[in-house]
Amino acid sequence: MGRLQKILIPFLGLVLAFWFYSARDTFKPEMLRGKRVIVTGASTGIGEQMAYHLARMGAHVLLTARTEARLQSVVQRCLELGAASARFVSGSMEDTAFAQHVVREAQVALGGLDMLILNHVGASYFGFFDGDVEHVRKLLEINFLSYVAMATSALPMLKESEGSIVVVSSMAGKVGFPFTAPYSATKFALDGFFSSLRQEFAIQSINVSITLCILGFIDTGQRKAPTANLCEIRTSSKPPGPVCKLQPPSPPPGARLVPALPLQRDGAAAEDSHPFAGSSTGLLFLLSTREL
Numbered sequence: 001m002g003r004l005q006k007i008l009i010p011f012l013g014l015v016l017a018f019w020f021y022s023a024r025d026t027f028k029p030e031m032l033r034g035k036r037v038i039v040t041g042a043s044t045g046i047g048e049q050m051a052y053h054l055a056r057m058g059a060h061v062l063l064t065a066r067t068e069a070r071l072q073s074v075v076q077r078c079l080e081l082g083a084a085s086a087r088f089v090s091g092s093m094e095d096t097a098f099a100q101h102v103v104r105e106a107q108v109a110l111g112g113l114d115m116l117i118l119n120h121v122g123a124s125y126f127g128f129f130d131g132d133v134e135h136v137r138k139l140l141e142i143n144f145l146s147y148v149a150m151a152t153s154a155l156p157m158l159k160e161s162e163g164s165i166v167v168v169s170s171m172a173g174k175v176g177f178p179f180t181a182p183y184s185a186t187k188f189a190l191d192g193f194f195s196s197l198r199q200e201f202a203i204q205s206i207n208v209s210i211t212l213c214i215l216g217f218i219d220t221g222q223r224k225a226p227t228a229n230l231c232e233i234r235t236s237s238k239p240p241g242p243v244c245k246l247q248p249p250s251p252p253p254g255a256r257l258v259p260a261l262p263l264q265r266d267g268a269a270a271e272d273s274h275p276f277a278g279s280s281t282g283l284l285f286l287l288s289t290r291e292l
């Protein structure tokens with residue numbers, strides 16, 4: 001019996017894994033056409049590339065990060081690639097009021113929201129924990145609290161559109177590696193909060209999906225990590241969450257909205273030359289894990 005169990009259990013595991021990963025991919029780029037999407041941390045790296053994918057699929061994109069000049073050129077590129085519209089709001093996610101302001105802008109400028117992609121990440125160090133508690137607090141505000149604030153503010157709109165929340169996380173949010181203690185803590189917090197929220201949505205039959213993207217190292221041209229490797233994707237099918245009360249704050253000082261530029265579709269077929277372009281298909285897959 002013992003020997004049978006030793007063979008049977010791994011075999012069953014293999015069959016289940018095969019069944020799960022060989023499921024037919026029902027994604028079609030048209031699903032994103034005309035959808036209203038916020039992408040945070042969109043001035044560089046993964047967020048920038050997600051914006052380009054969404055633009056190619058004809059979505060309305062509202063981008064945010066701190067560096068206005070970068071956002072301006074990403075918006076321009078999105079329009080060239082075929083975005084239905086592209087605009088940005090610049091500011092820092094250290095300020096919860098700014099996070100909520102970005103969501104409110106989607107309501108004002110786009111009339112609602114179909115997908116909220118939370119991707120931005122504050123700078124941290126790679127090394128032994130240096131005892132700087134303030135750094136941990138600041139990183140939690142940027143990498144975690146602003147995610148919670150944006151999801152909370154966006155929930156009424158996402159419920160209306162039966163939309164999606166996409167949270168970009170990391171292997172460091174699943175396993176405690178050395179030298180990344182503050183960063184790792186913020187990513188674990190995301191997993192705890194959004195995984196729990198997903199269950200609550202399911203219990204309450206709230207039709208908003210939560211996808212947690214667990215990424216390995218990706219060379220975005222800024223980091224020197226050598227491989228692009230999507231390790232795990234978790235998707236829920238349309239679970240919902242608590243009704244969160246939206247109390248839009250007034251725009252924080254320094255926050256700036258830039259209106260949508262005129263639509264240009266000339267360059268829609270052009271491939272972008274960002275060094276990450278070749279490895280961003282994994283993110284396209286993230287966007288494809290459920291129907292809108």
Ligand SMILES: NC(=O)c1ccc[n+]([C@@H]2O[C@H](COP(=O)([O-])OP(=O)(O)OC[C@H]3O[C@@H](n4cnc5c(N)ncnc54)[C@H](OP(=O)(O)O)[C@@H]3O)[C@@H](O)[C@H]2O)c1
Nearest residue numbers: 041043044045046065066067092093120121170215217218
């Ligand atoms: N690349 C990897 O190897 C890897 C691996 C695992 C997980 N991830 C996850 O993937 C996501 C994107 O990573 P990435 O490599 O693309 O990072 P990145 O290139 O460093 O981009 C980070 C983005 O966040 C913005 N940002 C930084 N501080 C901010 C603040 N205080 N307020 C608002 N925006 C801020 C940055 O723009 P500004 O500086 O203009 O504000 C930038 O657009 C992150 O959540 C990261 O944890 C990445």
